[in-house]
Amino acid sequence: MFDIISNLGLGFGVVFQPxxxxxLGVSLPIPMNILFCLIxxxxxxLIGVLPGIGPVATIAMLLPITFGLxxxxxxxxxxxxxxxxxxxxxxxSILVNLPGESSSVVTTLDGxxxxxxxxxxxxxxIAAIGSFAAGCVSTVLVAALGVPLTSIALKFGPAEYFALxxxxxxxxxxxARGSVIKAVAMILLGLLMSMVGSDIETGQSRMTFNxxxxxxxxxxxxxxxxxxxxxxxxxxxDDQSEEKRAIxxxxxxxxxxxxxxxxxxFGAIVRGTTVGSVLGILPGGGSVIAAxxxxxxxxxxxxxxxxxxxxxxxxxxxxxxANNAASQTSFIPLLxxxxxxxxxxxxxxxxxxxxxxxxxxxxxxxxxxLFWGMISSMWVxxxxxxxxxxxxxxxxxxxxxxxxxxLFPAILIFCNIGNYSIxxxxxxxxxxxxxxxxxxxxxxxxxxxAPMLLGFVLGPLMEENLRRAMLIARGDPTTFVTRPISGSxxxxxxxxxxxxxxxxxxxxxxxxxxxx
Amino acid sequence: xxxxxxxxxxxxxxxxxxxxxxxxxxxxxxxxxAFFALYASYDLPGMRGFAFGPGTAPRMFAVLLxxxxxxxxxxxxxxxxxxxxxxxxxxxxxGAALVAIxxxxxKFTEPVFVSLGYRNAETIAAAVVVFLVTLALARGASRxxxxxxxxxxxxxxxxxxxxxxxxxxxxxVVCAHATHEVRWRETVIWAAALTAFCTFLFPYALNLxxxxxxRY
Numbered sequence: 215m216f217d218i219i220s221n222l223g224l225g226f227g228v229v230f231q232p233x234x235x236x237x238l239g240v241s242l243p244i245p246m247n248i249l250f251c252l253i254x255x256x257x258x259x260l261i262g263v264l265p266g267i268g269p270v271a272t273i274a275m276l277l278p279i280t281f282g283l284x285x286x287x288x289x290x291x292x293x294x295x296x297x298x299x300x301x302x303x304x305x306x307s308i309l310v311n312l313p314g315e316s317s318s319v320v321t322t323l324d325g326x327x328x329x330x331x332x333x334x335x336x337x338x339x340i341a342a343i344g345s346f347a348a349g350c351v352s353t354v355l356v357a358a359l360g361v362p363l364t365s366i367a368l369k370f371g372p373a374e375y376f377a378l379x380x381x382x383x384x385x386x387x388x389x390a391r392g393s394v395i396k397a398v399a400m401i402l403l404g405l406l407m408s409m410v411g412s413d414i415e416t417g418q419s420r421m422t423f424n425x426x427x428x429x430x431x432x433x434x435x436x437x438x439x440x441x442x443x444x445x446x447x448x449x450x451x452d453d454q455s456e457e458k459r460a461i462x463x464x465x466x467x468x469x470x471x472x473x474x475x476x477x478x479x480f481g482a483i484v485r486g487t488t489v490g491s492v493l494g495i496l497p498g499g500g501s502v503i504a505a506x507x508x509x510x511x512x513x514x515x516x517x518x519x520x521x522x523x524x525x526x527x528x529x530x531x532x533x534x535x536a537n538n539a540a541s542q543t544s545f546i547p548l549l550x551x552x553x554x555x556x557x558x559x560x561x562x563x564x565x566x567x568x569x570x571x572x573x574x575x576x577x578x579x580x581x582x583x584l585f586w587g588m589i590s591s592m593w594v595x596x597x598x599x600x601x602x603x604x605x606x607x608x609x610x611x612x613x614x615x616x617x618x619x620x621l622f623p624a625i626l627i628f629c630n631i632g633n634y635s636i637x638x639x640x641x642x643x644x645x646x647x648x649x650x651x652x653x654x655x656x657x658x659x660x661x662x663x664a665p666m667l668l669g670f671v672l673g674p675l676m677e678e679n680l681r682r683a684m685l686i687a688r689g690d691p692t693t694f695v696t697r698p699i700s701g702s703x704x705x706x707x708x709x710x711x712x713x714x715x716x717x718x719x720x721x722x723x724x725x726x727x728x729x730x
Numbered sequence: 731x732x733x734x735x736x737x738x739x740x741x742x743x744x745x746x747x748x749x750x751x752x753x754x755x756x757x758x759x760x761x762x763x764a765f766f767a768l769y770a771s772y773d774l775p776g777m778r779g780f781a782f783g784p785g786t787a788p789r790m791f792a793v794l795l796x797x798x799x800x801x802x803x804x805x806x807x808x809x810x811x812x813x814x815x816x817x818x819x820x821x822x823x824x825g826a827a828l829v830a831i832x833x834x835x836x837k838f839t840e841p842v843f844v845s846l847g848y849r850n851a852e853t854i855a856a857a858v859v860v861f862l863v864t865l866a867l868a869r870g871a872s873r874x875x876x877x878x879x880x881x882x883x884x885x886x887x888x889x890x891x892x893x894x895x896x897x898x899x900x901x902x903v904v905c906a907h908a909t910h911e912v913r914w915r916e917t918v919i920w921a922a923a924l925t926a927f928c929t930f931l932f933p934y935a936l937n938l939x940x941x942x943x944x945r946y
Contacts, residue, residue, distance in 0.1 A: 395805065396753070399760055399798040405791045406767050413774075413784035420784055421770040444878060451874030451908050619909045620916075623902045624924055626878065630885045630901065631894070631932055635940070640853060643886035644832055647879045651825035654875055658818040659756035681782040689780020 225590030254291035255598040258298025272299035274438035278632030285569040290591040324529030336471035344535035348487040349596030352542035363550040367575035372682035377700035384707040388714040404669025427641040434564035440649025479531035486532035490539030508536030557664040560671040750811025757802030764796035817871030857887030881905030893943040
């Protein structure tokens with residue numbers, strides 16, 4: 215217990231650390247990291263509030279702006295962007311009935327109904343309050359679990375790591391929507407794409423066709439921005455349905471929820487936080503399933519389930535706290551084991567590697583300021599959302615009224631410039647165009663691009679550990695099964711995969727995802 | 731994403747043995763990609779004793795991808811599913827063609843421009859060709875895709891030589907044509923405003939080294 219406090223203290227020290235800067239000859243202490251967190255939360259909300267653009271697309275688009283910062287600042291800013299994007303998604307769900315991302319689909323059910331009854335203010339406020347409460351709890355949870363999990367992770371050998379990554383990918387498949395087989399195929403495609411470039415051991419170039427620009431491999435930003443950012447824009451242009459957005463036009467009056475609202479939501483927030491925290495830790499879990507599960511739970515425990523879907527405030531409070539708790543605890547597998555449990559965390563891995571940080575257990579021991587600074591900044595990021603975003607709701611509403619034909623050129627050009635600025639390479643920009651086409655094709659054929667990105671990020675790590683494990687075992691592939699930890703992890707993975715493929719479970723799983 | 735809503739309309743074309751064309755053709759393309767990867771990695775050394783060679787992992791994943799692609803194809807043939815959206819094939823093909831045109835033109839005109847004494851002009855030539863092709867082809871459902879792809883490529887082709895201001899302005903104007911409701915005056919004013927904002931934001935506020943104007 216005492217350790218947690220002192221560690222969090224170290225973290226807050228990093229977050230609040232002032233940098234002395236000269237302004238017109240006067241030296242002023244500026245808490246730079248707070249500033250980065252603030253900017254991140256603001257920009258994240260700004261992009262995340264746009265309909266059809268979820269956290270993954272937002273982070274993919276905004277990655278380049280963090281590259282010029284010091285590593286700690288960059289990661290803090292990215293965390294801010296993440297929370298901002300998620301909160302932005304909730305705002306659109308409530309006001310426009312258009313979820314910006316899958317994790318806020320559930321919020322539309324009751325949130326938009328509340329807005330139509332003139333209670334958009336309380337809905338937005340309870341979403342922010344619920345998220346903040348969940349954030350407080352899960353920050354402590356992350357801090358508490360960080361140390362013990364890291365010490366376990368340090369005992370892992372290559373075989374265990376490989377098995378763990380397989381398990382993570384399987385979780386991602388099982389908990390994702392759509393066909394299991396297609397999701398596995400997407401992971402394999404991602405793994406294959408990550409093989410392009412130089413071989414880790416021999417340095418020999420693989421599948422590059424003597425193109426010098428490919429010798430370092432395909433840039434992660436290029437894939438993410440093309441397949442998620444640009445393909446989303448193209449899909450929105452195709453749909454044209456967003457012209458008929460049903461923005462709640464009544465004035466936002468009375469932002470604060472009543473005492474009764476708070477009393478009713480309290481239980482929902484507690485339950486949502488618990489469900490979310492647990493599901494977030496699972497590799498592949500993440501916020502989508504947490505939000506759905508929390509909503510279903512609320513419906514089950516409610517005295518009068520009929521109110522749900524008609525503007526019940528618990529129907530907003532529970533999924534919003536759950537998805538925030540989950541998005542926070544999903545940092546645990548990333549920070550302790552170095553394994554991204556979901557696409558957003560995969561983007562974080564990409565960002566960390568660009569800053570020269572290899573995610574994994576050694577981060578906590580070697581760069582404690584980074585580790586604890588990031589955890590503390592989660593809490594600060596949540597606080598930012600409450601104090602900045604609630605007063606700014608009016609501004610976001612106005613942004614939603616800007617026609618899409620003006621928005622997308624702006625997004626596109628920012629992305630292009632940001633993308634170009636990373637390496638000053640026109641080749642990267644052109645390649646992003648190719649991945650945009652690929653993303654468009656994937657969407658049209660009902661392939662989920664998220665597992666592909668996860669495979670793409672995990673590819674090099676998986677190959678490295680696979681090769682090392684095989685070398686240590688002198689070429690004996692049974693090593694993965696005979697070592698107790700890796701064996702049980704793989705058995706669990708196989709069990710889950712079989713379970714998910716069973717028709718009975720499959721229909722149940724589809725029901726969970728389509729419940730409306 | 732509205733996958734759930736989309737998969738509800740199970741339209742089946744008469745006389746076709748394929749129940750779910752999205753899955754069938756999607757799986758086929760994955761198999762093709764897997765074979766392409768096998769071809770691309772065929773010259774890489776494989777296992778050396780009990781150690782993996784550079785080619786082992788790519789070949790392993792490619793074979794697995796081919797297997798899963800085949801399964802996707804098979805399920806696509808025997809289960810019912812929604813039809814492919816009209817224009818998907820055309821859009822993907824033309825989009826890929828634009829990227830290919832950009833790469834090929836800039837590669838093959840480079841020696842010509844170098845011998846004429848214009849360095850880095852080949853990407854501008856490629857951007858111009860891409861623009862003309864887009865104007866000729868962009869119609870219907872693939873309009874959005876083509877203009878977006880073209881505007882990205884045009885930015886890539888012009889940023890190095892024409893500088894940030896011209897490159898941004900041109901690519902904003904091009905990508906504004908991705909919707910059906912183009913308003914010229916609004917587009918130009920908006921493009922100018924965005925360009926001004928980018929010029930301030932990136933080189934000044936974020937301190938990124940960009941040339942603003944063309945270099946001679």
